[in-house]
Amino acid sequence: GQNIDQPTEMTATEGAIVQINCTYQTSGFNGLFWYQQHAGEAPTFLSYNVLDGLEEKGRFSSFLSRSKGYSYLLLKELQMKDSASYLCAVRRTAGNKLTFGGGTRVLVKP
Amino acid sequence: KAGVTQTPRYLIKTRGQQVTLSCSPISGHRSVSWYQQTPGQGLQFLFEYFSETQRNKGNFPGRFSGRQFSNSRSEMNVSTLELGDSALYLCASSLRGRDSSSSETQYFGPGTRLLVL
Numbered sequence: 001g002q003n004i005d006q007p008t009e010m011t012a013t014e015g016a017i018v019q020i021n022c023t024y025q026t027s028g029f030n031g032l033f034w035y036q037q038h039a040g041e042a043p044t045f046l047s048y049n050v051l052d053g054l055e056e057k058g059r060f061s062s063f064l065s066r067s068k069g070y071s072y073l074l075l076k077e078l079q080m081k082d083s084a085s086y087l088c089a090v091r092r093t094a095g096n097k098l099t100f101g102g103g104t105r106v107l108v109k110p
Numbered sequence: 111k112a113g114v115t116q117t118p119r120y121l122i123k124t125r126g127q128q129v130t131l132s133c134s135p136i137s138g139h140r141s142v143s144w145y146q147q148t149p150g151q152g153l154q155f156l157f158e159y160f161s162e163t164q165r166n167k168g169n170f171p172g173r174f175s176g177r178q179f180s181n182s183r184s185e186m187n188v189s190t191l192e193l194g195d196s197a198l199y200l201c202a203s204s205l206r207g208r209d210s211s212s213s214e215t216q217y218f219g220p221g222t223r224l225l226v227l
Contacts, residue, residue, distance in 0.1 A: 031214075033215065033216075035218075041220070042200060042218040042219060042220045042221050043153075043200070043218045044218070045215050045216075045217060048215055087153065089153075096141055096143060096158050096160075096165070096166065096204060096214070096216070097143070097155045097158060097166045097168070098143070098145075098155060098202075098216060099155065100145075100152055100153040100154075101152070102152045103152060103153075
């Protein structure tokens with residue numbers, strides 16, 4: 001199966017923390033990526049997880065649990081510029097194809 | 111190091127026409143993937159090329175085709191355009207696209223926005 005689920009939209013306040021969840025079916029898993037996409041722009045790479053656990057990169061952290069088919073992206077100290085869509089993508093073992101979730105639109109309010 | 115470049119950035123075509131889009135990957139990257147992004151379907155994988163060979167293919171009709179040249183540059187072609195082909199077409203490149211390491215991240219170009227009238 002190829003289903004990747006993430007919430008459609010989230011709203012948070014500047015300076016706060018937001019957690020975006022992503023669930024996927026686990027067959028043939030070979031890595032999970034998070035991308036940020038501002039309106040009208042291309043997706044930009046944020047993080048990559050292939051082993052269980054937390055990867056921290058400045059204000060952004062990503063967590064993976066392969067047994068649960070679950071990941072989250074944590075955005076800390078939110079800034080207005082973080083208003084964007086966040087895309088969860090899974091790579092399967094067969095090749096380099098990425099399957100994307102529908103994206104989560106995050107709106108940061110003052 | 112320059113990023114992924116795509117040309118043209120914007121294109122308007124009419125139904126029935128055909129279109130060719132171009133992608134130049136990051137220098138040294140040999141894998142090029144193409145994706146279609148629409149508001150209704152999100153980002154969907156079209157195909158991937160590596161060493162001038164199509165290595166993976168998504169669930170798109172045969173009207174969508176592509177190729178890769180010896181310098182890793184890639185083109186995709188859509189024939190007999192339909193209104194539903196209006197979308198942002200994104201190209202992404204990665205080094206080899208085989209190993210499960212962070213070096214195999216796919217980096218996206220700015221996209222070509224195609225409008226079919």
